[in-house]
Amino acid sequence: MTRKLPHKEALSRYRPVADRPLPPSAELGEDILRTYHPDYIPDRCVNLTIGPNAGDPCHRQLAEILQSDARIDEADLAAAPEEETDVLVIGGGGAGCAAALEASRAGARVMLATKLRLGDSNTVMAEGGIQASVDKDDTPQMHYDDTLKAAHGQLDRGLAAQMVMDAPDVIRWLIQQGMQFDLDQYGDLISRRAGGSTAPRVLHFRDYTGLEMMRVLREAVFNSDVEIRDYCPAVELLSDQCGHCAGAVLSSLRHYQYGLVKAKAVIIATGGIGRLHLNSFPTSNHFGAVGDGLVLAYRLGAKLRDLDTFQYHPSGLAYPLHLAGTLITEGIRSAGGYLLNAANERFIDELKPRDTVAAAIIRECLEGRGIDAGDGTCGVWLDTPGLELRQPGIIESDFPKLLHLGTKCGIDPRQQPLLIHPTLHYQNGGVAINGEGASTVPGLYCVGEVAGGVHGRNRLMGNSLLDIISFGRRAGVAAAKRSRGATLRQKKIAVEHLSALRRELMLADMPLSHKGPLLFPDYAKFEKDSDYDGLRQSARAAG
Amino acid sequence: MNEYSDSLVTLRINGKDISAPESLSVIQALWYAGYPRVKGVGCLQGVCGSCRVLVRRAGSKQVATELACELLIDEGMDVHFLNYPIAPHHKYQMDDIHSSWEVQAKFHEIFTEAVHCRHCNGCNATCPKNIDVQKGVELAVKGRFSEAGELFVECVMCNLCQTACPESIAPNHVAMFSRRVTAHFHARPSNLINRLEKLRKGGLQVSE
Numbered sequence: 001m002t003r004k005l006p007h008k009e010a011l012s013r014y015r016p017v018a019d020r021p022l023p024p025s026a027e028l029g030e031d032i033l034r035t036y037h038p039d040y041i042p043d044r045c046v047n048l049t050i051g052p053n054a055g056d057p058c059h060r061q062l063a064e065i066l067q068s069d070a071r072i073d074e075a076d077l078a079a080a081p082e083e084e085t086d087v088l089v090i091g092g093g094g095a096g097c098a099a100a101l102e103a104s105r106a107g108a109r110v111m112l113a114t115k116l117r118l119g120d121s122n123t124v125m126a127e128g129g130i131q132a133s134v135d136k137d138d139t140p141q142m143h144y145d146d147t148l149k150a151a152h153g154q155l156d157r158g159l160a161a162q163m164v165m166d167a168p169d170v171i172r173w174l175i176q177q178g179m180q181f182d183l184d185q186y187g188d189l190i191s192r193r194a195g196g197s198t199a200p201r202v203l204h205f206r207d208y209t210g211l212e213m214m215r216v217l218r219e220a221v222f223n224s225d226v227e228i229r230d231y232c233p234a235v236e237l238l239s240d241q242c243g244h245c246a247g248a249v250l251s252s253l254r255h256y257q258y259g260l261v262k263a264k265a266v267i268i269a270t271g272g273i274g275r276l277h278l279n280s281f282p283t284s285n286h287f288g289a290v291g292d293g294l295v296l297a298y299r300l301g302a303k304l305r306d307l308d309t310f311q312y313h314p315s316g317l318a319y320p321l322h323l324a325g326t327l328i329t330e331g332i333r334s335a336g337g338y339l340l341n342a343a344n345e346r347f348i349d350e351l352k353p354r355d356t357v358a359a360a361i362i363r364e365c366l367e368g369r370g371i372d373a374g375d376g377t378c379g380v381w382l383d384t385p386g387l388e389l390r391q392p393g394i395i396e397s398d399f400p401k402l403l404h405l406g407t408k409c410g411i412d413p414r415q416q417p418l419l420i421h422p423t424l425h426y427q428n429g430g431v432a433i434n435g436e437g438a439s440t441v442p443g444l445y446c447v448g449e450v451a452g453g454v455h456g457r458n459r460l461m462g463n464s465l466l467d468i469i470s471f472g473r474r475a476g477v478a479a480a481k482r483s484r485g486a487t488l489r490q491k492k493i494a495v496e497h498l499s500a501l502r503r504e505l506m507l508a509d510m511p512l513s514h515k516g517p518l519l520f521p522d523y524a525k526f527e528k529d530s531d532y533d534g535l536r537q538s539a540r541a542a543g
Numbered sequence: 544m545n546e547y548s549d550s551l552v553t554l555r556i557n558g559k560d561i562s563a564p565e566s567l568s569v570i571q572a573l574w575y576a577g578y579p580r581v582k583g584v585g586c587l588q589g590v591c592g593s594c595r596v597l598v599r600r601a602g603s604k605q606v607a608t609e610l611a612c613e614l615l616i617d618e619g620m621d622v623h624f625l626n627y628p629i630a631p632h633h634k635y636q637m638d639d640i641h642s643s644w645e646v647q648a649k650f651h652e653i654f655t656e657a658v659h660c661r662h663c664n665g666c667n668a669t670c671p672k673n674i675d676v677q678k679g680v681e682l683a684v685k686g687r688f689s690e691a692g693e694l695f696v697e698c699v700m701c702n703l704c705q706t707a708c709p710e711s712i713a714p715n716h717v718a719m720f721s722r723r724v725t726a727h728f729h730a731r732p733s734n735l736i737n738r739l740e741k742l743r744k745g746g747l748q749v750s751e
Contacts, residue, residue, distance in 0.1 A: 116582075116584075116585060116593065117585070117591075117593060119591065119700070120585045120586070120591055120593060124585075124586055124590050124591050125586050125588055125590055125591075132735075133738070134732070134734045134735045134737075134738045135734060136734070136737070139747055140742075140747050140748075140749050141747070141748075141749050141750070144749045144751075157751040158751065161749040161751050164749060165742070165747075165749055168735060168738045168739050168742060169739065169742075171735055172735065172739060175726050175727065175730045176637070176727060177637070177723070177727075178637060178719075178722065178723025178724065178725075178726045178727045179723075179726055180692075180722060180725065180726045180730065181726075181730065181732075183730065183732060186733070187730070187731060187732055187733070188732045188733055188734045188735075189732040189734055189735055206696065208590075208696065208697070210590075211590050211699065215698070215699075215700050215719060216719070216722075216723060216726075218700070219631075219716070219719045219723065220637075222630065222631050223631075223634055223635055223636060224636075231582065253581065253582065286585065286586050286587075286591075287584045287585055287586070287587055320566065321566065322566045322567055322568060322571060322615075326588055327588070400696065400697065401590070404589065404697070405588075408589070408613055520581055523574050524574065524579060524580060524581050524584065525574065525577070525578070525579035525580075526579060526581050528579050529579035529581065532581075
């Protein structure tokens, strides 16, 4: 174990000081990512054995669920009720709601199925804001260049270019739905600077940007013609005889039974994988973020990309332990907040891209300059009192969510610094899509965090809220258009692709013991809940 | 998950007696004790409003409403989860309100019950975020939507005020209406409009 300063002692040595220049020793070595970022932990990846990405590197824990056996087979569907719709949206976060609203407005019959309640998502927890180049000194080109640079160049350039050009209209659309933004005295949008960007471009509503967005979109969907199926996680996609996507199998947690929804187009918007706790990291993610959409799409033959790269947000709470992983917005650093090690020294330019800042924090901890959180885990200070000294009143006026978090921790962030450590935050890769969100499987669209290619190997703050609305709207319109030409008649719609999956698994000598999608993290003990026995193959086999 | 060094407390959750380390939230305590819990769990950060519970503390007769992800367990506490929040029963389309001059009249057509508020304070008592809900309804009834909406910055739409209201006012949806019309009709940022105009004229391109 490496040395670290006990929490109490570190706290007694801490003094809020307004002026703390960055010491020259904070110069980064070339290899900081390679040496300290969790994406480079040896043996974290395996090569996939089956499916469209066979041979590609993929995180071990993700590979396990991508190559898992299905939860159901044909027999489960014999007595299942059937419904039909034009467009089925799976996922009730920001991307799903934007897609459902636009598909419905384009004239399609739309059903939205969500694992828990409408709005239960990572969107609601996003704090910092949404990027759009609206200031006169900023341009979409600068937005694009920053996105490309943060991504280490490895993104789909067409997708990124389209997204930054969409951005101002995304903001207009959100205001039209009734979303508020922080405005200056003349009614203009106020922006913050994201780490790794060349201009202030992050528009926001306090540190509640995602909450404000989600409650407005949820209200808009409730008031639309979209049919909502809540507490209905999708356990499988349906396919027709050509292998095109033709709907999904939902498992109702209300009625404890499966149901078939046949659809002319399906939009997956199920988000990411934080609750898989990759590399044993805590996470800032919602309870339901266990990669369901990736599993469903992969089984149907959709090509994925960048499955070996994830974002660890630099400022996850490290103390107190029961709140470990909780997000603290990058907005604190945008506003000028510093990071300090146990010697009360700054060790990095706080507005470097997220992957670099996270790696620097991990370096401080590994090299004995961290602070003990109490159980062997380690962190560094987020110097909120210093920020408050430089800009009195800013924490109360701009960061109410942080103050609320402080109350839960018994810490006043204006008086005492917060102990932080990187927290698993975002899935950089995902399903490969085109500009309309279409995957490589006809009839299947994927938008938001489940999709890949937009952010390369590292996402900028504020580009995710932009991504979900930009691609969500486009996929909604495209899916509605596709559904107009299509018909569900005289096609055999089933889960035929599962036979191929099982054949592949057996030929590759892979275990059939893992079931996917997971639906919930293991500590929720869903598999042990007798209420849901009817929704489990294993229970049937055992009985 | 972490190792816990703190002492155990005993409490009752949904009729089950459990003991768990004192630093845990209600949801974490259930998982710690081996009981499954899926419904009524959401963001685990106090912003989604999913994990609404009724709670009575030891030695008290008072029942309060809280969010289970934010509520730390306590010796002798009795907790019950309230699943399935109610769907809203008012329907409106933003596009049906043609100008900002009509907003007040439309509000009273949509939220017909709002004017009947009997100031019973039920909404304020249930709000886990300590919002002055009743004041918000009063302001909205007077047509002061921007002011009403401002009170609800921290609202997570847990629907507890809707459950508590004897007049079926749905105060949280009144608040959302107030906030939405404020943005929809009154937010016209000139920096955004300038940028949209420039884009419309094809003045800004991205070269990949």
